Amino acid sequence: NFIIINLFTKLMKKTVLFDRHEKLNAKIVDFAGFLMPVSYSSVNEEHLHVRNSVGVFDVSHMGEIEISGSNSLDLVQHICSNDISKLKIGKAQYNCLTNEKGGIIDDLIVYRIETEKYLLIVNASNISKDWEWINKKNIEFKCIIVDLSNKLSLLAIQGPKAQELCQKFTSEDLSLLPNYSFIISSFAGIKDIIISKTGYTGSGGFELYIPNNNAIDIWDTLFDSKEFDLKPIGLAARDTLRIEMGYCLYGNDINEGTSPEEANLRWITKVETSFIGHKIIENQIKKGSDRKLIGFKLIEKSIPRNGYEVFNIDNKLIGKVTSGTFSPVLKKGIGLAYINSINLKDDLIYIKIRNNLSKAEIVKTPFI
Numbered sequence: 001n002f003i004i005i006n007l008f009t010k011l012m013k014k015t016v017l018f019d020r021h022e023k024l025n026a027k028i029v030d031f032a033g034f035l036m037p038v039s040y041s042s043v044n045e046e047h048l049h050v051r052n053s054v055g056v057f058d059v060s061h062m063g064e065i066e067i068s069g070s071n072s073l074d075l076v077q078h079i080c081s082n083d084i085s086k087l088k089i090g091k092a093q094y095n096c097l098t099n100e101k102g103g104i105i106d107d108l109i110v111y112r113i114e115t116e117k118y119l120l121i122v123n124a125s126n127i128s129k130d131w132e133w134i135n136k137k138n139i140e141f142k143c144i145i146v147d148l149s150n151k152l153s154l155l156a157i158q159g160p161k162a163q164e165l166c167q168k169f170t171s172e173d174l175s176l177l178p179n180y181s182f183i184i185s186s187f188a189g190i191k192d193i194i195i196s197k198t199g200y201t202g203s204g205g206f207e208l209y210i211p212n213n214n215a216i217d218i219w220d221t222l223f224d225s226k227e228f229d230l231k232p233i234g235l236a237a238r239d240t241l242r243i244e245m246g247y248c249l250y251g252n253d254i255n256e257g258t259s260p261e262e263a264n265l266r267w268i269t270k271v272e273t274s275f276i277g278h279k280i281i282e283n284q285i286k287k288g289s290d291r292k293l294i295g296f297k298l299i300e301k302s303i304p305r306n307g308y309e310v311f312n313i314d315n316k317l318i319g320k321v322t323s324g325t326f327s328p329v330l331k332k333g334i335g336l337a338y339i340n341s342i343n344l345k346d347d348l349i350y351i352k353i354r355n356n357l358s359k360a361e362i363v364k365t366p367f368i
Contacts, residue, residue: 015060016153016215032124034061039234046237047328054159055233063127064152068117069143076118083270087112092180096260102280103256123250153215158205165228166206188221190214202245240325246365253322262289292341295365298333302358309352310337318343334367
């Protein structure tokens, strides 16, 4: 068994910073085929540190796909749900890749690097699937598509003190950078770093796209800055942070069987652009969808988890929890669930936790 486990570990992918995580005694887990730090201390402690100070995540497992060429706008517009034509150079945009049935192949962020060059940031578990899909749709557009996923590292520096920390390492005025914008500049003496402001925690901060051979230097430089109580943060706290904001996680809250309309992502769904699957989604918008993703807050002391069943007041099964956690800020259980849209008029639902039905109220997100 030891030999099998050891062989399995060797076959797993590692980020450039893996040795740094091991030296910090991080708990390492398999995540989307990568050996990733899930936590360094307690999830609650890491979560609150990001909410109150500043933490850094190694999210280098994420994928980066570059699309360029004279038809790059047309291709990206064809495959993405949002209106790419409104995306200016230096701006970023949240998006979905959709299939012909209106399902979500992936959620992603699109950066417009140049007039005819876009960078797509995709989920680690979907890199191969997205790559094949984009290339399949590129036949008539003849764009140049490059997978940069194995060449770039990605650090997310998040929290209310992130700007003050990052400002030490760049001459750019980061206070002038709006949300969903980016600059390409020097950081910690290293040129051509993409510094973006998209975030996935709801606590503000920046992302650094770094060539792999510079990632360790930047990581060490950040932690050498002793005036800030910078802490490394694992993927477990990243998950609890995003749930507090009501953000979707691919594979939990959205997948190829869910549409942007069902997932409350109409704000990034511009059917007038005629993207793939837009007619089905447009019909859902007009007639309503059979189910909706809702946020809920437990009234009783329990913790909801993915897969837990949801019932209405008449003890009828109406849906399932897709994401759930104990909120370190609210000190109570919160989550996301798909329920039959006919039950949206009900404020109260019941989550089956073990053999008990725990009362919860439907609430708008974000939770905090």
